[in-house]
Amino acid sequence: MALPKLFSYETRDEFFELVCGGFSLQRAAEVVGVSADAATSWWRSSGLVTPVIQYGAVGGLPGTAAPGVPGAQGPDEPGRQRRPLTSEDRSAIAVGLMCKCSYAQIGAMIGRDKSVVWREVARNRGPDGSYWAPVAHRAAHERRRRPKDFKLVVNRGLCRRIEAWMDEGWSPGLIAAMLRHQHPHMIMDRVSHETIYRALYVQTRGSLRKDLAAQLLTKRRTRKPHGAVDGRGKSLYREAFTISQRPAEAADRAVPGHWEGDLILGAGNRSAVGTLVERSTRFVILLHLPGRHDAASVAEAMIREMSQLPIHLRRSLTWDRGSELANYRDVEARLEMPVFFCDPHSPWQRGTNENTNRLLRFWLEKGTDLSLHTADDLARIAATLNRRPRPTLDLKTPAQALAELLANPAAA
Structure with missing residues (x-):
């Protein structure tokens, strides 16, 4: 029994670029050297079941269109909804990015604000800056799962780095800034300063050493508001x-x-x-x-x-x-x-x-x-x-x- 032929991501990228450029599914499949059945499967798995993308139209979802794009069809005022992004939304975002659309145009396609699109791309893009709809949808699904393990419970290596820095007198704010600087695209390798404080003061929130609160500059075991400092006039x-x-x-x-x-x-x-x-x-x-x-x-x-x-x-x-x-x-x-x-x-x-x-x-x-x-x-x-x-x-x-x-x- 022959094994199915595997195709590279570059081949899939070329296929989607041709479809977005106005080629039919069959013609794009012939150009990249895949069967029509494989091309149809790729398109369906992307969430854009109906291939309506043509020259001048960047939207793939029925009934939506980017404002100001010639030839685009859809309602004049696409409604913005407060709802989780679906796999179809993320597929439209991926196609829009391939077509070099702005976040505002992509947001108009899916009926969401441009800030929603920006946050989605920033949160789910890969280390190389690419955005894949199936990967992004899976990552979003995993983040929504509850109960959710605390990051400082599952990532022991990150705990050890934080402990070493705090032993040198670094503050949680400085540690959080350095982690953001070192890992701008790896969200699992960085935490906020508030996460560190909670791990110090609420031991169930992480696996940092129990004595590490003594390394804080204030040496406090509990969080307290700042008091007034009395001055003297001379x-x-x-x-x-x-x-x-x-x-x-x-x-x-x-x-x-x-x-x-x-x-x-x-x-x-x-x-x-x-x-x-x-x-x-x-x-x-x-x-x-x-x-x-x-x-x-x-x-x-x-x-x-x-x-x-x-x-x-x-x-x-x-x-x-x-x-x-x-x-x-x-x-x-x-x-x-x-x-x-x-x-x-x-x-x-x-x-x-x-x-x-x-x-x-x-x-x-x-x-x-x-x-x-x-x-x-x-x-x-x-x-x-x-x-x-x-x-x-x-x-x-x-x-x-x-x-x-x-x-x-x-x-x-």
């Missing part, structure tokens, strides 16, 4: 520059060299580490304050670290109204850099620094003695954070962004 800054006087170039991050700073306090506020972050590149510098963190110590450490930067990367510094920067005039004179102060009770005006301090809490934990960290420890922590890819930099690292500025001073 009269000693009455004559200082305010944030409203800061150049506009600092606000839009277009020009590098504008910094934000603050202190991270340890247990009982008896120890501290100074933090400086550049607004454009998110590059971090940590100030070692082993003994005291009064105004003289903070100013000395800041001048020591920032004096190593070129002058074009020392345009301004924004700080809150804590008394630790009471010697701001010394900083301005020694670094040739103006210092601006936030409004009282307004920590969000240093949003870049607030976010950076939150990231640094992975290493500089609350309630610990920060004076135990040596200068080498702080340098290692800063280098680790500066090597972390940042979504705000299109997944470049702050170290890479700063290196580009140092290599090309004219760009800064």
